[in-house]
Amino acid sequence: MKELDKYIDLVKYDYGPEWQSIEINGELKPRDYFNYAIKDLEDEQDSRSLINALLNAKRALHYQIDLLIDAYGFNSYKNRNSFPVKLDYCKRCGIVSPRILSKLNIVRNAVEHDYTVPNKSEVDDFIDITELFLAATDRFFYRLPDNIVFPGLDEQYEDNFRDIFNVRLIKGLGEIILGRQIGDNEHYETIKAPHEDFFVWSTFLNKCTQ
Template identity: 35%
Template sequence: MDINKAHILYSFIMDNLEELEEDGSGGTSFDIPSFDLHARDYLEFAENQLSIGNTESLINCISNLKRAIDCQVDTFLATLNLYSNYKKKGLKFDKKLEFIESIGIFSSKALSKLNTIRNKMEHEYSIPEINELDLYFDLVSAFISNIESAITVLIWDEKNFVKNSENETEYIYFTINLDRKTSPYMIASWRNRKWDTIEEIKISYEDYKLFGFFLKCLYMLNIKNAFASNKYIKLQLTKSYNKLIER
């Protein structure tokens, strides 16, 4: 993993965020997988089982909640054209969650709690307590909603910014772009007044942690001014960057 690429993008955003003015954005179509059942179907099944309340229904509730998480994660990956790629690579569920966490679309603390409960219910042959199952249901429901929001936000997979400057040699155009082709990648690029490329960074989907960080930068810039302040964006990117360099 080339941490220097993350450092360049992170430092640029931290140093220039307040001065960047949006200069257009672009979106591309993407495929939603044609599963017979989707995450909210499994969530509904789980809710029905939870309302019955006997031992058999509670066990079935757990199974459906697990399926809801798996399905929503794979749906999200499919919208990025990563589902088949990561399936071929044999990326395990825990690694998929690491990728989700690196984008920051769900609280890492809540994600950890969700996975802890999931593992406990999967590996311990015990009847779940109703309070713990209620919590698990709420976490899964929130997780599904957050992923849906992320899919919607990332429809805009190209963001262009301009920075006003009197310095003729300084960059003034910045672009960050997600390309969802057969082998997805992300590009961050800087250009001057003549549209000469000063620097360009390309990240392959294969480096999923670094790819996730770049995707988080795109996500955060998409919600800039609309749903998040500059202060919030800097805080979230700092948390993600620090986790990235600690690994």
């Protein structure tokens, strides 16, 4: 469905985006754990501070990812709760760029040691890439795509999308609803994760609402 790319033009099209938010239940947010990691590094550089800094940075990262993928319906992936699977879900939904995810995987693999003390360089790298990930995804917590006007009806393209007038993400359910104008009638099609088309449309939503 690469032909969808021609509809991603923030200058040419007004998508009239509507937004929703991601609620965080509990006292602590991912940024809180990240700030703890920074404070841990400000302490005397010993095994305790390095381990605590790394663990808090990992908590921030994992928490942020869990909140994001839950909003995009990760619960449709039954019994697939590993971190690599979650990261792949982020990538397929277009939540964050593959380049950031690639860096994240490299750094995370470097610090996945059991019962060993990370060195200062490893902790610094992990905190840096975690901060990059948080900065790239914080917008979703108050600007999660909800609903857009699809520009196909206003163009002369003769393709599979020309009758679509609306694209909507149903938060938490892993569903995209396409509104189509066929003749005088409106028809609605629901696409559910983990169908490949769900990831195509969620990526489209994220790109055209940046």
